[in-house]
Amino acid sequence: MDTIPLVHASLGEQELAAVAEVFRSGWPAGQGPRGPALERELAERFGVDGAVAVSNCGAALHLALLALGVRPGDEVIVADYTFPAPAHAVRYVDAVPVFADVRADTGTVDPQAVADLIGPRTVGVIAVDTVGLPADYADLKSITDRYGLFLVEDAACAVGATYQGRPAGALAPVACLSFHGRKGITSGEGGALLTTDPSLAADARLRSSFGIESIFEQARVIGLPIPEFTEIGYNYKLSDIAAAILRVQLGRIDALLDRRRACAERYRELLTGEELLTLPHVPTDRTHAWQSYLVTLDPSVDRAGVAADLRARGVGCGHGTWACHLQPVYETKQQCPVSADLFQRTLAIPMHAELGMNQIERVAETLRGSVRTHASPHRT
Template sequence: MNGIPLVHASLGEQELAAVAEVFASGWPAGQGPRGKALEAQLAERFGVDGAVALSNCGVALHLALLALGVEPGDEVIVADYSFPAPAHAVRYLGATPVFADVRADTGTVDPQAVADLVTPRTVGVIAVDTVGLPADYAELNALAERHGLFVIEDAACAVGATYRGRPAGALAPVACVSFHGRKGATSGEGGALLTSDPAVAEHARLRSAFGITSIFDQAQVVGLPIPTFTEIGYNYKLSDIAAAILQVQLNRLDELLERRDAVAARYAELLGDEELLTLPRVPADRTHTWQSYLVTLDRSVDRTAVAAELRGRGIGCGHGTWASHLQPAFESKQACPVSADLFERQLAIPMHAELDTDQVERVADALRGAVRAHAARPV
C-alpha cells in the first residue's frame, strides 16, 4: 500500500520555468523585479494599499507589531488555539501575550473572550484564521474600535478564504500571510504583510532590509549611492526565486483550492455519520481554505492509539494545532478551557490538492475503523 502523506505541495513545471527565468536574470536575491511584481500582484488580489513580500509569516507579525508601536510592558491579546507565532512575535518586543479562548464550533478566537481580557495595558489584538477559517472580524473590529486597539489578522493559513465576501488577508487594517509548504499557495517558505496603511507597509519594507532601501534599486542609479542606516532593521526579505514561484502559485490558487474543497466535501460524505467524530464546521458567511482538515474525537477515543494505527498503515496524521497558553515558553497561568480541550481531542488527517478519490476513501475507512477500535466504550 502506498503511503498517503498528511501534506504535499503542488509544485511542478510552471514553477520550475519561473525559477529558470530568475536564474537567467542574474538577480536571485530579495527586493528585485520578481519581488516587486509579486507585491503588486498581492496588493491587487487582496485589494490593499501595501504589500511587502517577506521570508515568512512570523517575521511579518514581528514587523507589524513594530510598525504599530508595540513596546515593552504592553499587552496584546492573541488567539490561543494556533501555531504560537503571534505570541512569539509579541514576546520579541518585550510585550505580554494574553491568550484568548476560542469558539468550540470553529476553533477561531471568541470575541467575548477577547472583550473580557481588555485592560488599560492592552494595545491590540491578533486574531487567527484557524487552519484556514476566518475569525469573526465584524465583532473583533468593532470591539477594537470601541477600545482604541489595533487588530492584526494572522491569515497564515487562509490565503483564498473569504469572510462576508471579502478575502482573508484584507479583514483587518494589517494582515500577515504565509506561503509555507503546507499552504494553498507555497514557495516552500515565504510570507507577506498586507495593509490598508501605506505608512505601515513602508515601515515594514525598510525594517525587513536592515533599514535601507532596495539594493537592486540602488544599483540602477548612475553614480555611487551610499545608503545610510538610520535605525535597526532585520534581514527578512523574500528572494526573487521564491517570489517567482509564488507568482505562479497565486495564478493557480483557485484551481488548487477547488481540489481541497472537493477533498473536504468527500470527507464530509464519508464520515458525517460517524458518532465518534465531529467534523469541521464552516459558518455560512465565510469559506475555508482547508490548510488542515481537523476532526474532533469523542472523549472516549484514545487519540494516540488512533494516530499510531493510521501511521502504521502509511497514513499521515497530526495533533491539529496548539493551545498556546499551555506551552512552557510562555509560562502562562491563564485558563483557555475550550482551546485546551481541542488541543487534546483534534486530529489532522491528510489534506492537500494532490489527494485522489481512492486515497480519500482509504483515509476515511481507516479512520473510522481506528476510532471504533480505540474507543473506551463499545460501538
C-alpha cells in the same frame, strides 16, 4: 502499501520554469525585480494599499508589531488555539501576550473572550484564521474600534478563504500571510504583510531589509549611492527565487483551492454520521481555505492509538494545532479551557491539492475503523 502524506506541496513544471528564468537573470537574492512584481499582484488581489513580501509569516507579524508601535510591557491579546507565531511575535518586541480562548465549534478566537481580557495595558489584538477558517471580524472590529486598539489578522493558513464576501488577508487593517509548504499556495517558505496603510507598509519594508532601501533599486541610480541605515532592521527579505514561484502559484490559486474544497466535501460525505467524530464547522457567512482538515475525536477515543494505527497503515496524521497558553515557554497561569480541550482531541488527516478521491476513501475507511477500535468500552 502507498503512503498518503498529511501534506504535499503542489509544485510543478511552471514553477521550475520560473526559477530557471531567475537563474538566467543573475538576481536570485532578495529585492530583485520579481519581489516588487509579486507585491503589486498581492496588493491587487487583496484590494489593499500596501504589500510587503518577506521570508515568512512570523517575520510579517514581527514587522507589523514594530510598525504599529508596540512597546515593552504592552499587552497584546492573541488567539490561543494556533501555532504560537503570534505570541512569539509579541515576545519579540518585549510585550506580553494575553491568550484568548476560542469558540468550541470553529476553533477561532471568541470575541467575548477578547472583550473580557481588555485592560489598561492592552494595545491590540491578533486574531487567527484557524487552519484556514476566518475569525469573527465584524465583532472583533467593533471591539477594537470601541477601545481604540489595533487589529491584526493572522491569515497564515487562510489564503483563498472569505468572510462576508471579503477575502482572508483583507479582513483587518493589517494582515499577515504564510507561503509555507503546507499552505494553499507556497514557495516552500515565505510570507507577506498586507495593509490598508501605505506608511505602515513602507515602515515594514524598510525594516525587512536591515533598515536600508532596496539595494537593487539603488543599483539603478547613476553614480555610487551609499545607503544610510535609518532603522534597526532585520534580514526578512524574500528571495527572487521564492517570489517567482509565488507569482506562478497566485495564477493557480483558484484551481488549487477548488481541489482542496472538493477533498473536504468528500471527507464530509464519507465521515458524516460517525458518532465518534465531529467534523469541521463552517459558518454560513464564511468559506474555508482547508489548509488542514481537523476532526475532533470523542473524549472516549485514544488519540495516540488512532494516530499510531493510521501511520502504521500508511495514512499521515497530526495532532492539529496548539493550545499556546499550555506551552512552557510562556509560563502563564491563564486558562483557556476550550482551546485546551481541542488541543487534546483534534486530529489532522491528509489534506492537500494532490489527494486522489480513492486516497480520501482509504483515509476515511481507516479512520472510521481506528476510532471504533480505540474508543473506551465505558464510553458514556
